[in-house]
Amino acid sequence: MNYTIEKVTTLIGARRYGNTDANISFILTDSRSLCFPEETLFFAIRTERNDGHNYIPELYGRGVRNFVVETIPENWATLYPNSNFLKVVGTLEALQRLAERHRDEFLIPIIGITGSNGKTMVKEWLYQLLSPEMIVTRSPRSYNSQIGVPLSVWLLNENTQIGVFEAGISKPGEMLALRDIIQPTIGVFTSLGTAHQENFPSLEAKCLEKLKLFHDTQAIVYSEDDQVLNDCISSKNYKGESLNWSAKDVHAAFFIKSIEKKDIETTVSYVWKEKVEGQYKLPFIDDASVENSITCAVVSLHLGIDPAHLAERMAKLEPVAMRLEVKEGQHGCTLINDSYNSDYNSLDIALDFMNRRPDHKGRKRTLILSDILQSGESGKELYNKVAFLCEKRGVEKFIGIGEGLLAERSAFKHLGEKHFFATINAFIHSDVFANLHDEVILLKGARQFGFDHLTELLVKKVHETVLEVNLNAVVDNLNWYRSFLKPETKLVCMIKADAYGAGAVEIAKTLQDHRVDYLAVAVADEGVTLRKNGITSNIMIMNPEMTSFKTLFDYDLEPEVYSFRLLDALVKAAQKEGITGFPVHIKLDTGMHRLGFDPQKDMDELIKRLKHQNAIIPRSVFSHFVGSDADSFDDFSAHQFALFDEGSKKLQAAFKHKIIRHMDNSSGIEHFPERQMDMCRLGLGLYGINPRTNKIINNVSTLKTTILQLRNVPAGDTVGYSRKGTIDHDSLIAAIPIGYADGLNRHLGNRHCYCLVNGKKAEYVGNICMDVAMIDVTGIDCKEGDSVEIFGDDLPVTVLSDALDTIPYEVLTTISNRVKRVYFQD
Numbered sequence: 006m007n008y009t010i011e012k013v014t015t016l017i018g019a020r021r022y023g024n025t026d027a028n029i030s031f032i033l034t035d036s037r038s039l040c041f042p043e044e045t046l047f048f049a050i051r052t053e054r055n056d057g058h059n060y061i062p063e064l065y066g067r068g069v070r071n072f073v074v075e076t077i078p079e080n081w082a083t084l085y086p087n088s089n090f091l092k093v094v095g096t097l098e099a100l101q102r103l104a105e106r107h108r109d110e111f112l113i114p115i116i117g118i119t120g121s122n123g124k125t126m127v128k129e130w131l132y133q134l135l136s137p138e139m140i141v142t143r144s145p146r147s148y149n150s151q152i153g154v155p156l157s158v159w160l161l162n163e164n165t166q167i168g169v170f171e172a173g174i175s176k177p178g179e180m181l182a183l184r185d186i187i188q189p190t191i192g193v194f195t196s197l198g199t200a201h202q203e204n205f206p207s208l209e210a211k212c213l214e215k216l217k218l219f220h221d222t223q224a225i226v227y228s229e230d231d232q233v234l235n236d237c238i239s240s241k242n243y244k245g246e247s248l249n250w251s252a253k254d255v256h257a258a259f260f261i262k263s264i265e266k267k268d269i270e271t272t273v274s275y276v277w278k279e280k281v282e283g284q285y286k287l288p289f290i291d292d293a294s295v296e297n298s299i300t301c302a303v304v305s306l307h308l309g310i311d312p313a314h315l316a317e318r319m320a321k322l323e324p325v326a327m328r329l330e331v332k333e334g335q336h337g338c339t340l341i342n343d344s345y346n347s348d349y350n351s352l353d354i355a356l357d358f359m360n361r362r363p364d365h366k367g368r369k370r371t372l373i374l375s376d377i378l379q380s381g382e383s384g385k386e387l388y389n390k391v392a393f394l395c396e397k398r399g400v401e402k403f404i405g406i407g408e409g410l411l412a413e414r415s416a417f418k419h420l421g422e423k424h425f426f427a428t429i430n431a432f433i434h435s436d437v438f439a440n441l442h443d444e445v446i447l448l449k450g451a452r453q454f455g456f457d458h459l460t461e462l463l464v465k466k467v468h469e470t471v472l473e474v475n476l477n478a479v480v481d482n483l484n485w486y487r488s489f490l491k492p493e494t495k496l497v498c499m500i501k502a503d504a505y506g507a508g509a510v511e512i513a514k515t516l517q518d519h520r521v522d523y524l525a526v527a528v529a530d531e532g533v534t535l536r537k538n539g540i541t542s543n544i545m546i547m548n549p550e551m552t553s554f555k556t557l558f559d560y561d562l563e564p565e566v567y568s569f570r571l572l573d574a575l576v577k578a579a580q581k582e583g584i585t586g587f588p589v590h591i592k593l594d595t596g597m598h599r600l601g602f603d604p605q606k607d608m609d610e611l612i613k614r615l616k617h618q619n620a621i622i623p624r625s626v627f628s629h630f631v632g633s634d635a636d637s638f639d640d641f642s643a644h645q646f647a648l649f650d651e652g653s654k655k656l657q658a659a660f661k662h663k664i665i666r667h668m669d670n671s672s673g674i675e676h677f678p679e680r681q682m683d684m685c686r687l688g689l690g691l692y693g694i695n696p697r698t699n700k701i702i703n704n705v706s707t708l709k710t711t712i713l714q715l716r717n718v719p720a721g722d723t724v725g726y727s728r729k730g731t732i733d734h735d736s737l738i739a740a741i742p743i744g745y746a747d748g749l750n751r752h753l754g755n756r757h758c759y760c761l762v763n764g765k766k767a768e769y770v771g772n773i774c775m776d777v778a779m780i781d782v783t784g785i786d787c788k789e790g791d792s793v794e795i796f797g798d799d800l801p802v803t804v805l806s807d808a809l810d811t812i813p814y815e816v817l818t819t820i821s822n823r824v825k826r827v828y829f830q831d
């Protein structure tokens with residue numbers, strides 16, 4: 006659907022500058038995601054840290070002509086000819102208003118889903134359950150925020166027969182806006198949990214805020230067995246029909262007679278509205294899935310799906326892959342695996358993700374796509390759209406799998422290289438498959454086309470031990486630390502030591518995408534690797550070697566300078582290359598007594614030498630706290646700060662240009678936000694460990710392996726080298742493929758620490774070997790091939806560092822390179 010610019014102007018109550026005709030089909034709030042400039046309306050949204058207005062020149066350059074703004078750019082008519090500026094008081098509110106007016110056009114059932122957990126799973130399962138008989142428009146991924154909801158609702162179009170949207174809130178007062186945009190006719194509450202609780206005085210308060218979504222709904226789906234939720238709903242007198250479910254109350258709309266769990270499936274028997282008896286089997290056994298399936302069953306029955314159809318579809322429910330995974334592939338390829346339901350909107354998001362990861366030039370961007378099912382459009386319409394999207398998103402090689410794509414291959418005539426196959430097997434046996442090399446490949450396929458098998462073939466065979474890195478958690482941690490900073494304070498992200506073990510290149514891509522001001526690595530070679538992988542951010546080199554100056558200049562890597570010897574050598578090298586004004590970062594030693602100039606004794610000489618040349622200029626001056634993590638060092642920290650303040654001000658006074666001053670590291674940001682000055686340096690906190698509390702903020706890295714072999718060992722025998730692992734009662738011992746050569750410290754052995762097997766603690770028995778370790782799984786329900794968590798989401802890395810009497814920094818940075826890193830993003 007599209008709207009004329011006049012119509013949009015009226016709908017959002019804007020004042021229009023410019024009178025160029027335009028039709029709007031796409032809404033953009035993030036300049037990086039631009040795809041169809043001519044039909045795009047850009048909302049310049051101001052957040053605490055960023056201002057969409059700053060991106061207008063760039064977007065105009067890329068062809069965007071329609072903007073919603075709070076301030077009209079000066080000289081807009083001459084600077085931006087043939088464009089329209091719609092001036093409003095608040096751009097976010099205008100975006101929400103537009104979505105709301107768009108929503109008004111639809112007299113169809115709309116499901117609004119809220120709750121603490123399970124929103125996305127319920128939404129996706131409802132899509133799977135309902136789409137055989139109706140055309141469903143739903144939020145892409147978990148677009149459920151103040152911006153995500155309007156963007157989702159905007160996707161409603163003339164084909165839509167039912168809408169399914171998530172509403173997520175993190176603060177009081179947010180739900181009203183979302184309710185007005187979604188205007189749900191059916192309200193669904195998944196579950197009440199503790200997420201975002203810090204922003205609410207009580208669980209009830211949070212529950213009531215979420216329930217605002219239900220104010221005008223015709224039906225409300227919720228668990229009567231959740232006491233808090235039930236009380237909150239009872240206190241509200243909603244007009245809508247109560248579709249409560251319960252395992253206790255036989256009068257509930259959906260009474261659960263029994264839930265029986267077997268090895269791989271669960272059977273739920275129920276009575277619907279005290280009349281209809283039914284039963285379904287679910288191919289999952291975890292509690293969350295069972296609960297979410299019940300919510301979906303209630304909605305489906307309410308919408309008139311009969312119990313037999315429901316049971317048929319429940320049995321075929323597919324897991325909801327929430328993550329986009331980045332893996333190393335065979336023959337120099339990088340794989341981006343997105344098995345999230347294949348549809349047009351999620352394809353667009355995945356292509357955007359691929360494009361935002363800068364990559365070494367010369368690597369082709371390849372898309373392997375299966376037929377898109379249940380879109381509600383004809384093949385021709387759909388694949389014309391897909392082909393156009395691929396062109397716009399810069400796909401260089403297209404591989405289509407399935408009869409649908411094969412039939413519509415002519416739609417792709419404008420794409421460079423393209424190949425079509427009826428089945429995955431035909432593809433796997435073709436030359437096209439055999440010749441994949443040095444490409445960035447996005448795999449996007451419906452499960453029934455066998456993409457799991459394809460991924461297996463393409464992924465580089467790795468050692469079964471992997472470090473999973475959650476890129477969303479990195480961003481959440483970044484934002485957590487940013488919340489202590491003034492909007493204008495700059496940030497250096499420390500990605501030395503291969504990003505504290507998480508893998509510098511992918512972490513750098515994520516951070517660059519989130520516009521951090523500087524990245525810092527230890528040595529020049531690390532900086533070169535980043536540059537070769539497309540990183541264009543400013544890069545600081547903390548320990549430049551005397552032999553690396555040429556590399557620094559060639560790759561635009563800004564060194565730290567800590568001594569006169571280094572300073573003189575650097576100046577000389579720069580002069581020899583004819584370089585002027587190369588930025589450097591001056592380090593002062595205020596108490597660490599590691600590296601740096603003395604802020605009291607060296608400043609005059611330092612200033613003299615800096616002034617005496619023009620090859621380099623000081624861009625920043627900094628020092629490092631020795632103990633910002635512990636209150637007991639507060640006096641010493643104050644002393645350090647005073648020394649730095651004096652020395653750095655002296656340096657600044659000697660120069661006309663601004664010299665950035667910085668001192669806070671992760672714990673400094675939290676503990677001394679008043680000392681943030683112009684910039685801070687974030688290290689460990691970014692990777693999810695709060696150095697002050699030793700607690701996990703948002704876990705980033707999970708080190709995982711699998712059980713290789715299980716064996717019963719009788720009492721009296723021993724396990725491992727030197728007979729260290731004595732067994733005093735009959736035990737079940739598992740061997741896992743991780744050893745000290747992978748970074749599993751040998752001191753963890755002999756029951757000094759444990760890992761997790763199916764959620765249960767299993768101690769290391771005997772000496773840890775080079776490549777293998779043995780663990781005691783006596784009494785734990787497990788089998789060969791089961792996954793083992795060494796540390797991560799459920800076992801904080803600090804448990805290991807405490808057991809080793811060291812710091813988490815050491816545990817993280819000693820994971821060896823042969824452990825493959827796998828990245829994922831929701």
Ligand SMILES: *Cc1c(COP(=O)(O)O)cnc(C)c1O
Pocket residue numbers: 499547629669670671672686687688689690696
């Ligand atoms: C590593 C490092 C940091 C980051 O410290 P964290 O405690 O990990 O936040 C900051 N500054 C310098 C100079 C560093 O070397």
